[in-house]
Structures are given as structure tokens and as C-alpha cells.
Amino acid sequence: MYEGAVQDLIDELGxxxxxxxxxxxxxxxxxxxxxxxxxxxxxxxxxxxxxRVRFCSLCGNIAQEELCRVCRxxxxxxxxxxxxxxxxxxxxxxxxxxxxxxxxxxxxxxxPIAGVGxxxxxxxxxxxxLADGSVTEVILAMDPNVEGEATATYLAxxxxxxxxxxxxxxxxxxxxxxxxxxxxxxxxxxxxxRRRISA
Amino acid sequence: MYEGAVQDLIDELGxxxxxxxxxxxxxxxxxxxxxxxxxxxxxxxxxxxxxRVRFCSLCGNIAQEELCRVCRxxxxxxxxxxxxxxxxxxxxxxxxxxxxxxxxxxxxxxxPIAGVGxxxxxxxxxxxxLADGSVTEVILAMDPNVEGEATATYLAxxxxxxxxxxxxxxxxxxxxxxxxxxxxxxxxxxxxxRRRISA
Numbered sequence: 001m002y003e004g005a006v007q008d009l010i011d012e013l014g015x016x017x018x019x020x021x022x023x024x025x026x027x028x029x030x031x032x033x034x035x036x037x038x039x040x041x042x043x044x045x046x047x048x049x050x051x052r053v054r055f056c057s058l059c060g061n062i063a064q065e066e067l068c069r070v071c072r073x074x075x076x077x078x079x080x081x082x083x084x085x086x087x088x089x090x091x092x093x094x095x096x097x098x099x100x101x102x103x104x105x106x107x108x109x110x111x112p113i114a115g116v117g118x119x120x121x122x123x124x125x126x127x128x129x130l131a132d133g134s135v136t137e138v139i140l141a142m143d144p145n146v147e148g149e150a151t152a153t154y155l156a157x158x159x160x161x162x163x164x165x166x167x168x169x170x171x172x173x174x175x176x177x178x179x180x181x182x183x184x185x186x187x188x189x190x191x192x193x194r195r196r197i198s199a
Numbered sequence: 200m201y202e203g204a205v206q207d208l209i210d211e212l213g214x215x216x217x218x219x220x221x222x223x224x225x226x227x228x229x230x231x232x233x234x235x236x237x238x239x240x241x242x243x244x245x246x247x248x249x250x251r252v253r254f255c256s257l258c259g260n261i262a263q264e265e266l267c268r269v270c271r272x273x274x275x276x277x278x279x280x281x282x283x284x285x286x287x288x289x290x291x292x293x294x295x296x297x298x299x300x301x302x303x304x305x306x307x308x309x310x311p312i313a314g315v316g317x318x319x320x321x322x323x324x325x326x327x328x329l330a331d332g333s334v335t336e337v338i339l340a341m342d343p344n345v346e347g348e349a350t351a352t353y354l355a356x357x358x359x360x361x362x363x364x365x366x367x368x369x370x371x372x373x374x375x376x377x378x379x380x381x382x383x384x385x386x387x388x389x390x391x392x393r394r395r396i397s398a
Contacts, residue, residue, distance in 0.1 A: 002290060003263045005251045009244040015237070017229045018222050025287060030216045031248055032261065038214070039249050043242050045208040049230055050238050052204045062231065064202045088224060091201060 006032070055087075058129070060105035060122050062087045070094075070103055077101045082139040083126065083155065085109050085148065093141065101137075104129065109147035110154060118154060126155075130162065137165040144171050205231070254286075257328070259304035259321050261286045269293075269302055276300045281338040282325065282354065284308050284347065292340060300336075303328065308346035309353060317353060325354075329361065336364040343370050 002010065006028055013024035031039055055061065056068035063069070070076055070090070080101030084090055090103050106121040129135065138159055142148030152168055159166045172190035173182055182190070201209065205227055212223035230238055254260070255267035262268070269275055269289070279300030283289055289302050305320040328334065337358050341347030351367055358365045371389035372381055381389070 003252070003261065003268055005244070005247045005263060006261055009248045012241045012244040015241075016226050018225055023217050026217055027215050028248070029285075029287060031245060032252060036249060039245055042211045042214075043245050045204070045211040046230060046238055046242050046245075048204040049208045049227065050235060053202070053231060062202065062205055064204060069202055086228075088228060 002028075055105075059103045060087075060107060060125070061090050061103055075100075078134050080137045080139065081126075081129065081135050082141050084141045085143060085151070089141065089143075099139075101139075106151065109142055109151040111147045111150075121151070123155070123158075127158075130159070130164070135164065137167070140166065140168045144169070201227075254304075258302045259286075259306060259324070260289050260302055274299075277333050279336045279338065280325075280328065280334050281340050283340045284342060284350070288340065288342075298338075300338075305350070308341055308350040310346045310349075320350070322354070322357075326357075329358070329363070334363065336366070339365065339367045343368070 009028045009031065010021070010024045013019055013027050014021055019027070052064055053062055054064075056063040056071055057066055058071045059068060061068040061070065063071075065072070077100050080099075081104050082093060082099055082101055083104045083106060084093065085106055085108055087105055090105065093099050093103075104122070104126050106123065106126075108116050108121055110116060110118060110121070130138075138155075140152040140155055142152045156166050156168070170193055171186070172193055173179065173186065179187070208227045208230065209220070209223045212218055212226050213220055218226070251263050252261055253263075255262040255270055256265055257270045258267060260267040260269065262270075264271070276299050279298075280303050281292060281298055281300055282303045282305060283292065284305055284307055286304055289304065292298050292302075303321070303325050305322065305325075307315050307320055309315060309317060309320070329337075337354075339351040339354055341351045355365050355367070369392055370385070371392055372378065372385065378386070
């Protein structure tokens with residue numbers, strides 16, 4: 001519909017996740033009227049990410065060097081590994097400032113329908129990291145959905161026999177939530193995982 | 200939160216209209232795992248748009264040459280000009296395949312709150328185009344909202360005394376709409392603009 005270059009940009013933007021045709025058009029018009037410098041910065045950021053970012057050779061998190069920021073940090077405990085699905089989960093947990101161990105990023109979750117099996121995840125690398133005995137605890141921090149549960153169950157079955165402390169993130173009511181509006185599965189989990197209050 | 204290049208990309212994406220922090224993060228991760236070629240195409244499209252696209256020197260529509268596609272087309276009538284607010288409105292009207300005249304893009308609408316007055320729009324250029332008398336009809340195709348109405352009223356007051364046929368797009372029920380759910384202003388316009396059916 002638009003002349004060459006504008007239509008090309010709308011098409012390319014429309015391929016990005018979560019960008020429909022109307023958003024793509026809106027962004028294209030924004031780019032058209034934006035400062036040359038602003039567009040330059042976006043182009044540079046795109047180019048830089050592809051040129052410089054890779055995955056940590058140890059944990060699979062995103063990194064700009066051989067190792068990611070967490071694996072490079074000598075203050076982080078080597079005794080605990082938190083296993084997550086994706087690099088963005090690392091950021092979510094880092095934001096809590098509650099965890100001082102290292103991570104292991106699987107690169108997804110077991111999902112037979114999408115054809116993702118245990119061999120497609122970085123499970124072998126995890127076992128290699130556990131081999132020298134310095135890790136004593138593994139926290140399974142998969143998403144609380146069917147695929148995440150399946151992955152956690154699979155890993156727990158593999159790790160518990162190794163004599164490690166294996167735990168799963170607590171499931172229950174979100175803080176600030178409302179009991180009345182909680183779905184029954186979440187409320188059921190909250191009941192099941194109730195914690196005794198010591199006097 | 201993320202290492203250098205990834206955070207830079209998230210920040211730049213977050214500056215685009217309609218992209219919040221979560222979408223920016225999602226797109227950044229898509230870019231990270233996308234083919235080098237796909238990212239290259241997006242980067243090229245962004246660069247090309249800034250390098251090649253400009254505004255038609257006659258009508259103000261987006262163009263890749265001195266004149267836009269419509270103004271270059273000798274089959275388009277010179278007698279009718281359709282005045283719109285933005286280049287995307289040209290595309291919307293072209294899509295109907297009902298209009299065979301030329302366009303004039305104002306670059307916005309009169310909006311005193313946002314500080315946009317008649318002098319900020321391409322109204323002087325429109326009067327210049329009308330000066331030689333080859334144009335006989337002007338269609339005012341502003342958006343049917345307060346700013347669009349104000350702009351249309353302003354232009355009509357200026358153009359009618361020149362002896363031109365001046366019209367405004369019909370306002371009424373959208374095709375496929377439901378009378379019951381129409382808002383009262385739209386329904387009022389539909390009544391006001393009712394058309395007699397000849398036997």
C-alpha cells in the first residue's frame with residue numbers, strides 16, 4: 001500500500017513478536033518523523049546486540065563475554081544453583097535480591113506438543129556442573145504451568161538420587177492478591193503449601 | 200538490569216510508540232535469537248526509510264521522489280482534491296478505490312490545547328494549489344472528532360467563498376454496525392444525514 005521503503009519497514013516491523021499491522025504502521029510513521037539520531041541509536045542497538053551478545057558458556061544466560069555477569073561475580077555462592085527456563089527469568093529472580101547463588105538456564109521447558117524434549121534443553125550441561133560435588137542445593141524455578149511442572153518433575157527425579165537438596169519455588173497467592181479472586185488451582189496450592197506459624 | 204547491549208536495545212525499543220517495557224524485552228529476546236539475516240533486513244529497512252523517504256513537494260504525502268505516487272500518476276484527476284490530516288489517511292482512502300483525484304496532506308489538525316494552529320498546517324500550500332482554478336471540488340476528509348471538525352469548519356469557511364464545491368465525508372453508522380450499539384452522536388449524525396430513496 002505504501003511506497004517501497006515505508007512498506008518494507010512496516011513488513012519488517014510486523015514480523016516482530018506482538019507487533020500487528022497497525023502498530024507496525026504507527027512505528028514506521030514515528031520513525032519517518034523521528035530525529036535521524038534517534039533512529040541511528042535504534043539501528044546501532046540492534047546491530048550491537050547481534051554482534052556482541054552471546055550465551056554464557058557455563059550457565060547459558062546472556063553474556064557479553066565468555067561468562068555472564070553472575071558467573072563472573074566471585075561473591076556469588078557456588079553451592080546453590082537456581083535452574084530457570086529463560087534468561088529473562090534470571091533477571092526476574094535477580095530483581096528480588098534474595099538469591100546469592102548461580103543460575104542454570106535450560107533454554108525452555110519440556111513440551112512434547114511443540115517437540116521440545118529433555119535433549120533439547122541444557123540438562124546435560126547441568127549434570128556436568130553438578131559432577132564435582134561443589135553444588136549442594138538445586139532450586140527448580142520453572143514457570144508454574146504444565147510445561148514447567150513437567151520439566152521440574154523430570155529434573156527432580158534425576159537430581160534427588162544424587163543426594164542434592166532439591167527444591168521448587170512456592171506456589172500460592174500472589175502478594176497483594178485477593179483471596180476471593182484467586183483461581184481454584186492457585187488457592188488449592190496455597191492451602192497445600194500452608195506454612196505453620198511458630199509461636 | 201541486563202548486560203550493556205541488551206539493555207540498550209530494550210531502552211531504544213521502549214521509546215517507540217505503543218511499546219512498553221515488557222514488549223521491548225520480548226522483542227529484544229526475539230532479536231537475540233533471530234537469524235542474522237532477519238535483523239539485517241530490519242536494520243536496512245530502518246536506514247532506507249530515513250535515507251530515501253521524504254514528503255511530496257506538492258501534496259505533502261510520503262514520497263520516494265520529488266512527487267508522491269498519486270501526484271505522479273497522470274490518470275488521476277486534477278479537478279478534485281481530497282484534504283486529509285496524515286499520510287496514513289491517504290492510504291485509508293486509496294484502499295476504498297473510490298477516489299480518483301489528488302490529495303492534500305495537512306500534517307495534522309487544528310488543536311489549540313496541543314498548540315497546533317492553522318499556520319502549523321499546510322493550508323497556505325493548499326491555497327496555492329487552488330489558485331490556478333483547475334481544481335473545482337475539495338473534499339474535506341478530516342477525522343470525525345473535535346480537532347477534525349474544527350479544521351474542516353476552518354477550511355470550509357475559507358474555501359466556499361472561492362466558488363469551489365466543498366464537501367465533507369458522510370458521518371453515520373459504520374457498515375456492518377448495529378443500530379442498538381451505536382453511540383447517540385453517531386446515530387444523531389446518521390439521522391441528520393439521512394438520504395432520500397428515490398422510487
